[in-house]
Amino acid sequence: MNMPTQFASNQKKTMSTRVIADLCEKKPQHVKRDCENMFISLGLDASRFGHIYFDSMNRQQTEYLLDEELTMTLVTGYNIVLRNRVIKRWKELENYTKSVITQFQIPTSLSEALQLAADQARKIEQDKPKVNYYEKIVVRDTLLNATQVAQKLSISAISLNKHLEELDVYNRSIKRCRAFQQWFVDQELGLLKQTELGYSQPMFTLKGEAWVIEKLVSEGAIS
Known part of the structure; x- marks a missing residue:
């Protein structure tokens, strides 16, 4: 987290x-x-x-x-x-x-440090299937792009992105692609993911989707 x-x-x-x-x-x-x-x-x-x-x-x-x-x-x-x-x-x-x-307990001896390294390596190997499943299935199912969020609001992605720019959600200093402001990422409302074609795409978490809906409703942008 x-x-x-x-x-x-x-x-x-x-x-x-x-x-x-x-x-x-x-x-x-x-x-x-x-x-x-x-x-x-x-x-x-x-x-x-x-x-x-x-x-x-x-x-x-x-x-x-x-x-x-x-x-x-x-x-x-x-x-x-x-x-x-x-x-x-x-x-x-x-x-x-x-x-x-x-x-994260700090080792106090060489033997403890070596044991900690071995334990961490073993855990990484054990968790690989879980991580792969999370990346392929869970993340895909729980992250939404702007188009998907907009569809739920019955508005266009262009309209949604315009509202989000006004709410200072996107970092306008980055020109090559849309990227979230750091505060939006820090609050676990969204993150930047790489598509299968290698492009960077801002994705909303379910918490971020709820935040967007609440903000637009409260500001009268949608009813």
Whole structure:
């Protein structure tokens, strides 16, 4: 399971204002404004939390990365449902981190390292049939291209892609093919797969399909 970059397990865990905005159904600039007001109230230097990223137009933008304490302080002023979403996301992060620590114990001796390498090699061999089945059957059945998602919405793929561009789903800086923005991939809403002809194609997960439908309905793009 790929966790958002804001949840990297090998560094201090943070949540970006863009992720908070998405969870709380608010505009990123409004969440940034709330952050800045919080920093002033707490006597904190906003520059300590600033992070630069590039938007779909390749323009440099700023967001804030908050630890759990500041995240909870920020969303205390939001309603219960929105706070609950953020709390659940932090729980997912904690569970993921514990899982990683459990699965990857660091060897303390040469014999342990050799045994770990042997165990991993054996497991890879054992899992090959499962991996092949997943790639050929499961992934094919659970990933959808834009045309398939559009068909379920009774609109054209061209129309759907136009809406997705407006929602900043696609990375416009990549010209050779359509590719998802990193935040869309990090939230497990889609990924880039290679077709049998060798072309790269953005594919939506079932979670991504549900996200697209919810977004377009909420924005009145479809009924």
